[in-house]
Amino acid sequence: MSSPRPEFVCACFFNKNIFLKKYKLHITYECDRQFQEQYRDALRLKGCSTDKQYDKELAEIHQEITRRRNYHATFLDNYITIQKKYKKLHPHIWKLNFNMLDSRFTAIAQEAQQLLVLEGNRPLRKEMMSHIIDNGGNITDAETFRFPVFTKITCQQIMEEIENFSNCSIKKTQPNTMNKGGVSLDEMGLSEGLITPLIKDYLQPITKVLFPNWGGGSLDSYKSFVVKYEHAGDTNLSWHYDNSEITLNISLNSNFRNGELQLMKPTKDGEEDQGIVVISHEEGHGILHCGRQQHSALPITAGVRYNIIVWMRSSMIRNKLCPMCQEKPTLVQVSTAGDGFYPENSLCNLL
Ligand SMILES: O=C(O)CCC(=O)C(=O)O
């Protein structure tokens, strides 16, 4: 977590894209009056009819604004305490090792590397896609790719580590408001040894070939967390886009039913209906998609589902346009865990 570079978020982090789960609405909050003028009618239409219901929602928004203002300081405090006090269950998974990876994944990464070396006029993307299929992967017409990443035993141990961490009494922050059972791998400290090398040593060549226009070749930071779906908590996730250029979503288990990922197909010229692609999760496999592509998770109907989500970022792309407010970002410096906006002349490639 000790970043050598100053960390920034876009000012929109503090008051935009607040998700009202009950009414499935993303809102902007400036003050009570603006909120009332802008959203009271829309909320009424969505079933928030009484003053009591409205006041409850407003109180939750105030709480969320406070949480966001305190987020970075709290994150840093928690991170320091966790590193001192947390007793690891499976110490070896805290440092990525070749054996933890599915051999088909390392083959895909090697092939991507070779394609980049040979480059010339070759149709890199097409060749990459056939390597993915040859190695147990899938491709959808929503420009998303699913392929094996971790071995099953690695998934099992990561899941056990997450459960162990969730159940320990050390204070932790919720990685975002969309999933109650979420755990931040960055605050936990697991991502440094596990996710950083995964991106740096294996994913970068793949994303460079598959997403050249979305910063696939210039990823320089990420945010990673685990989402959990269960009957007693969140069972699904509403439509949204990520605060990422490219997202990797790795399934950690198989003892659940349904809970597929849905993605909007990119619009082609002249087409009105974008259409939806449904992809099922498979244990150990990662789904790679563009962060700006709208997606959602269908409800699970049995069991518990765990996935690692990695929001990979390229400052070259996001410095021009913040993915959350769709404007040129207004930078606000924070103590740690910024959202990947690094000035052009800063030490690039933290990964
Ligand atoms: O649970 C999933 O498969 C999707 C999660 C997701 O899209 C997110 O957390 O950003």
Ligand SMILES: [Fe+2]
């Ligand atoms: Fe997402």
